[in-house]
Amino acid sequence: MIIYLISGPRNCSTALMYSFSQRPDTTVIDEPFYGMWLTNNNQPQPFFDEIVQSMECYNSDKIHDLIEEKEKLKGNVFAKNMANTVKYMNRRRLLNYHPLFLIRDPVDTIISHAKIYPHVSAEDLCLEHQIELYDWLKATLKEDPLVIDGNELRKDPISVLTQVCSRLNIPFMDQMLSWPVGSNSADGIWSKAWYKGVHSSSGFIPLPLIKSTREDIPNEIIPVYDQALPLYQKLFSYSIRA
Numbered sequence: 001m002i003i004y005l006i007s008g009p010r011n012c013s014t015a016l017m018y019s020f021s022q023r024p025d026t027t028v029i030d031e032p033f034y035g036m037w038l039t040n041n042n043q044p045q046p047f048f049d050e051i052v053q054s055m056e057c058y059n060s061d062k063i064h065d066l067i068e069e070k071e072k073l074k075g076n077v078f079a080k081n082m083a084n085t086v087k088y089m090n091r092r093r094l095l096n097y098h099p100l101f102l103i104r105d106p107v108d109t110i111i112s113h114a115k116i117y118p119h120v121s122a123e124d125l126c127l128e129h130q131i132e133l134y135d136w137l138k139a140t141l142k143e144d145p146l147v148i149d150g151n152e153l154r155k156d157p158i159s160v161l162t163q164v165c166s167r168l169n170i171p172f173m174d175q176m177l178s179w180p181v182g183s184n185s186a187d188g189i190w191s192k193a194w195y196k197g198v199h200s201s202s203g204f205i206p207l208p209l210i211k212s213t214r215e216d217i218p219n220e221i222i223p224v225y226d227q228a229l230p231l232y233q234k235l236f237s238y239s240i241r242a
Contacts, residue, residue: 002079004094008083016153017030029078029079035054099133103148103149104149105149107213
């Protein structure tokens, strides 16, 4: 089985990847299409040169081949992807995977993203890409793809992961609730720039007692939030609840 995560940034996607990496029946892959995205967008990103030199950046089918080869070797593969790379994927091959959409309240995503990379745009949040793919998969497969919310996951990891595993027809394992502090062998080269929070954790971090609001977002980014909110609300209406 290929569990194919389609996420936006700062949505707890790396923590979820670490969670699945603790399963003895699953191997994980970290953003296999990131090199292709960098090559096509040519945006300044940490470790740009190292990433494009070490990853497949031109042939999407070679990337799908890699994912599917790992499935044959291990049985289950958890492939973490950012939704803004979807346009480089072979959609027909996606139909053989098990899609899992990961979302998060855009107020939290924006605040988290801005701490590392302050120039946040609607494109960065990936919600439009997620909705477009969700709708296509639903229409093509005639079933509702799985959606989980990062805050619901942090609120009650056992409940959400148990429901996810049930939908995937695999057993929930207690090992999924924790992982060793530090890096993971599956981490992409970019992890030193983006994964400091999860590297200091050993499990899903509980939600803060005080929730962030629109007023906590820098003024110049508020229009991005206002644009993103209805998109998030649409996907949240489909999501698993804690």
